[in-house]
Amino acid sequence: MDSTASAPISFDYPQQNAAGATFTAQAWAKTPPPLVAIEKAQVIARIKELLIAKDAALVAHYYVDGDIQDLAVETGGFVSDSLEMARFGKNHSAKNLIVAGVRFMGESAKIVSPEKRVFMPDLDATCSLDLGCDATDFAAFRALHPDRVVVVYANTSAAVKAQADWMVTSSCALAIVQQLKLKGKKILWAPDRHLGRYIQEQTGADMLLWNGACIVHDEFKAVELEMLIAAHPGAMVLVHPESPKGVVDLADVVGSTSAMIKAVVEGSATEYIVATDKGILHRMRQLAPHKILIEAPTAGNSATCKSCAHCPWMAMNGLQGILNCLENTSGEIFIEEAIRNKALGCIDRMLDFTKNHPDLIAQAQHGFVKNIGAA
Ligand code: 13P
Ligand code: SF4
Numbered sequence: 001m002d003s004t005a006s007a008p009i010s011f012d013y014p015q016q017n018a019a020g021a022t023f024t025a026q027a028w029a030k031t032p033p034p035l036v037a038i039e040k041a042q043v044i045a046r047i048k049e050l051l052i053a054k055d056a057a058l059v060a061h062y063y064v065d066g067d068i069q070d071l072a073v074e075t076g077g078f079v080s081d082s083l084e085m086a087r088f089g090k091n092h093s094a095k096n097l098i099v100a101g102v103r104f105m106g107e108s109a110k111i112v113s114p115e116k117r118v119f120m121p122d123l124d125a126t127c128s129l130d131l132g133c134d135a136t137d138f139a140a141f142r143a144l145h146p147d148r149v150v151v152v153y154a155n156t157s158a159a160v161k162a163q164a165d166w167m168v169t170s171s172c173a174l175a176i177v178q179q180l181k182l183k184g185k186k187i188l189w190a191p192d193r194h195l196g197r198y199i200q201e202q203t204g205a206d207m208l209l210w211n212g213a214c215i216v217h218d219e220f221k222a223v224e225l226e227m228l229i230a231a232h233p234g235a236m237v238l239v240h241p242e243s244p245k246g247v248v249d250l251a252d253v254v255g256s257t258s259a260m261i262k263a264v265v266e267g268s269a270t271e272y273i274v275a276t277d278k279g280i281l282h283r284m285r286q287l288a289p290h291k292i293l294i295e296a297p298t299a300g301n302s303a304t305c306k307s308c309a310h311c312p313w314m315a316m317n318g319l320q321g322i323l324n325c326l327e328n329t330s331g332e333i334f335i336e337e338a339i340r341n342k343a344l345g346c347i348d349r350m351l352d353f354t355k356n357h358p359d360l361i362a363q364a365q366h367g368f369v370k371n372i373g374a375a
Contacts, residue, residue, distance in 0.1 A: 023131060024215060024312050030124060032318030043319045044071060050326035051075050056096035058322065059085050059109070062257045063279035063314040064100045068322065072100070079283065081258040082108075082154045083169040087351060089113050098325050099333075100317045102127045107158045108167075110333045111343050112351070118333040121321025125313040127155045132212040133191035135159035141188070145208060148188035149180055152346065155214075156191060158335050162342035167350050170241055170256035173199055175360040176353055181205040194218070198241045198248055214242040216307040220275045222246030224297035228273060232294060235271035238263050239296070243275055247296070251275070264288045278309045 035043060044067070051058060058077035060069050069079040077098075078088045082105055089097050089109035097118045099106040102125045110118040133152075138160050142150060152164040153173070161167055168176050177199050180187060187205055189196040191212030200207045220243045229237060229250060238260045239251035248254055253263045257280055264272050264284045274281065275296035284293055298309050324330045335343075354361045 027312035057094040061101035066282035119325035129155035217242035240276040
């Protein structure tokens with residue numbers, strides 16, 4: 001079977017720009033400063049007014065600032081994983097969408113809803129997986145393997161999605177690859193090497209993997225996690241599948257952000273060790289206030305980790321940025337129509353599959369439980 005070793009593209013982050021600044025440093029530098037209480041209350045009140053006046057809905061990912069997640073819920077918007085964000089954008093009747101997350105999430109919303117205007121608090125909020133999968137390089141990779149079905153993770157640009165047969169998110173990747181395997185298909189997968197390897201292991205599919213990684217999940221450490229588990233023997237270990245194999249192998253539940261939240265809400269344990277972006281703890285605490293949540297360890301202590309379990313690009317989303325979208329129509333997403341049209345096919349295929357196979361998706365969304373399989 002093909003493996004990561006045969007992928008022609010190597011990947012490492014943080015990369016540097018021409019001036020020597022790393023992409024992650026640039027992102028941290030653009031993180032909005034916290035607002036003082038009075039200012040925050042004023043900005044929130046103004047956003048609430050404008051969301052109504054401008055017929056707009058706020059859609060947020062679980063990793064963004066807790067105030068933004070709360071505002072999305074309070075205003076009839078939505079906070080969710082990346083699959084449900086895409087679906088919500090398509091189905092909601094609002095003329096305008098404000099997407100608080102990272103660039104590929106705003107682009108997916110625009111691809112499926114071209115009639116809507118889609119805005120983001122900061123268009124520079126990207127993702128290391130997207131940055132690490134250049135569309136031209138990807139086209140060259142694909143051209144080498146014309147016999148394979150091209151499956152790309154949602155965390156890619158519109159130009160990469162335009163080259164794909166399927167888009168998947170961590171909520172549905174297992175179920176979709178499993179079905180492709182049953183049909184005898186060989187797969188070309190991009191860009192996350194850890195998620196790709198995990199799916200390959202679970203499904204036994206023949207997958208050729210692009211060599212990308214998420215800078216946040218790549219930093220979780222198996223040895224330190226083992227020590228933490230030993231100190232908390234009753235804790236349930238929840239791991240996002242963008243994490244390295246050694247970390248995934250220690251998990252009780254491996255799943256998307258929504259699967260991890262479900263595990264905390266429904267789990268019988270008192271303590272939960274959480275290996276994903278710490279932004280998710282906000283929603284977990286709200287939905288399961290009596291559970292004890294413990295952050296999984298990252299590379300060394302704070303001085304030596306690149307992300308310290310928080311995505312620098314997710315952190316670029318601020319309340320003031322949302323207000324700017326509504327007041328000044330700043331941060332609008334535009335996608336060339338030819339690219340959008342091509343990219344739509346792989347997203348629609350995923351949305352149709354998830355709609356038509358709720359049983360398979362429910363299994364995957366529940367997370368993969370060690371020694372049992374899809375729960
Ligand atoms: P989910 O699809 O699980 O929400 O993950 C998105 C993401 O970017 C994880 O890093
Ligand atoms: Fe990308 Fe990782 Fe940030 Fe998710 S957490 S948006 S995968 S860099």
